Amino acid sequence: MTFLDATNRLCAFSMIADLAELPHDLREALNKICQLRHLRQGQVIAHPGEPHDLVGFVAEGILRMQKTLPDGRQHVVGLLVPGDVYGRVFDGAMQFSIEAATEAKVFVFPRHAFEALLSASPALDRLMLLHFLTEIDRTRDWMVILSNPKVRGRLAGFLMMLCTRFRNIEGMLGSMNGMLTVSIPISRADLAHLLGARAESISRAFHALADDGMIDIIRPDLVVLRSIEDLADEAGEPEMGEAILTEDLPSHRIGSLRRL
Amino acid sequence: MTFLDATNRLCAFSMIADLAELPHDLREALNKICQLRHLRQGQVIAHPGEPHDLVGFVAEGILRMQKTLPDGRQHVVGLLVPGDVYGRVFDGAMQFSIEAATEAKVFVFPRHAFEALLSASPALDRLMLLHFLTEIDRTRDWMVILSNPKVRGRLAGFLMMLCTRFRNIEGMLGSMNGMLTVSIPISRADLAHLLGARAESISRAFHALADDGMIDIIRPDLVVLRSIEDLADEAGEPEMGEAILTEDLPSHRIGSLRRL
DNA sequence: ATCGGACATTGATCTAGCGCAATGAAGAGC
């Protein structure tokens, strides 16, 4: 797989979708300096504090960004899904470490070469700027989810976010006789850290939602969403439900969580 | 006060600090298209969903970004302090409404004129890109604070964040015989929404921290931080304390919360 | 000065979620 293949194949996703619209010669230039890396699960590709000289695009799999607290605990602060970009440009050290949550493939670009292309191409530069704006919105959406006072509500919000982000991502979102199935890319313990709770509480919250008929738990890492409306209601944001249920999503960045 | 005055006077802050280093003619150009607006407390200057055709720089006061939930509740998702930028460029509608938490002054730029300058000036463009990167980091720091399972911990983290962000901002951070005083720019109810708790719990958490000698509550909106280390410990991030206690902060974006 | 409203605090009760411990379930290595 080359980078050009990926941009064409992954054209459903935010960043890479936009990349596909770049002039062909620019994509060729990107193709020349990029390198495909296979990551095994658990592999760490960036450490906080030390300068990371690569910019990466996720092609397959899920990565998680996490902060290592002084006491050694890992604190998940975000997920990267295919189409996402990570790494620093024109800038200092990484704030977080990045670890492959599943087996994954990423395209990496030497930072300086990438920056040179950025400087030379206003179109690419503009794309990165828009991408970062989208990322800010996503992170603020996270804040809204996290500030739900109840664990059930936060979990419901998390599931809704997975829905919007995993839409069209191969293998992450399926449908079982009309119902939406979501694969949960991280463990209960990590989810607990992410949602400000304990693993036991997360487990209980999952089963509480199941008891209320909102979800079915096929496996710990695979759930069926039976009632998006109820989940959105639980999360405190009916509008999220509408957005997900709307089949023909318009281009990203319309409603709160409508961005892919 | 002109925009040029502001960039010189506010040179301690992130975005405007960098602006001050722009070529003089570019700042003149910005000066020409900008307009100073006085905001009274509670004034709303941006509504979610509708396109906002202004880009703004905060010169004085505190603004809060908030999401209006379907049930009418307001959900604070971030604060803007002097030196911060808001608004959209090359892009769709605002995701959140912005409201003046205190009396405030902002410089506003017509969006299209600003975008034209952005396109014409790689330096300004680069500055905005870096600014957004910083903003992403800040929002992720928020996530870490919000995912603290205890209200006390989240409140402590919030106070620490105010410390780092208010550093050098006139009137927001003072010192009383060696102790750091912080002014709390939002009400208990808003703080409760922001931190995923109830106003009563926030009030109790404040007084619990006071009982433990970590803070003194002068007025509901003014507290003295007696022990940064203990607060940082409570927040779960000893490193935050070190960063604040270090008098000569290096340039922004070094440690977790060292960015101003 | 007095009234009214917004906001902060305090008290009392009740429940959600923590914390610890024990028990399953699934995969890796031998």
Add this chain to the structure above:
DNA sequence: GCTCTTCATTGCGCTAGATCAATGTCCGAT
């Protein structure tokens, strides 16, 4: 096959925090 390890689940006592209600405090308007 087996054991060992890791992860998810379940039970139970206990605390933090939600919830409801009352009181206090400040400020602006009359």
